[in-house]
Ligand code: HEM
């Protein structure tokens with residue numbers, strides 16, 4: 001019978017961070033869609049239920065939460081525990097390169113070999129890092145759309161995106177990344193949890209994972 005031991009892997013901060021990030025994105029995607037194509041056709045806008053005003057209000061409250069999570073993840077990439085730091089997920093050491101290769105083989109059903117690891121596998125880690133970079137762009141484009149009257153935001157936004165319309169377009173396109181990411185993310189978390197008894201999904205609530213005892 002295989003024996004497992006319990007290890008602490010995620011800090012309390014990153015667990016709270018995960019759910020704040022996840023729920024804010026769900027709210028941002030739903031309200032973002034509404035802002036783009038109001039499905040009520042805004043015909044009831046003047047009838048005191050104000051759907052567009054509510055959608056925008058919820059979008060901004062979620063956007064501030066989301067912006068805070070982007071800053072917190074930057075802090076954790078540098079000062080988090082060993083599994084949370086950015087070095088742990090970059091393919092810059094032989095161990096990490098091997099993990100990336102093994103994960104690619106495993107996910108493409110070429111091999112069954114699972115590289116046990118306390119932190120994220122490198123492929124997952126890189127997708128999370130990419131999502132964080134995309135989040136920086138969402139914050140930049142979002143604040144440019146929100147505060148065009150603030151001189152330094154208008155100048156910087158203009159320099160980077162040329163016009164607000166380009167920023168809105170970029171803001172919209174990147175939304176699709178989150179929708180695609182979340183489907184693959186949840187699928188792979190469940191897939192891993194079924195195949196390997198490490199307690200992956202519960203780890204994002206409890207901070208603990210299991211590994212084979214030698
Ligand atoms: C994952 C994060 C986010 C998603 C998925 C998202 C999505 C969207 C979408 C789809 C739109 C409609 C744009 C269009 O197609 O016309 C929008 C508008 C907007 N978003 Fe976001 N957004 C996010 C984060 C943010 C952040 C961080 C801010 C910062 C304040 C922000 C501020 C705005 C503003 C000001 C608008 C324009 C509202 C209007 O024109 O009335 N968004 N967002």
Ligand code: HEM
Nearest residue numbers: 021022025119120121124128131178182186189200201204
């Ligand atoms: C039912 C919903 C969800 C479950 C069960 C879940 C579960 C998990 C688990 C188990 C991990 C750690 C995985 C690993 O070690 O690679 C994780 C990490 C992560 N999840 Fe989720 N997740 C959910 C929803 C979301 C949503 C909606 C988002 C955002 C779109 C999201 C974004 C992330 C990110 C960015 C990480 C990486 C954390 C880090 O940077 O260290 N998750 N999630």
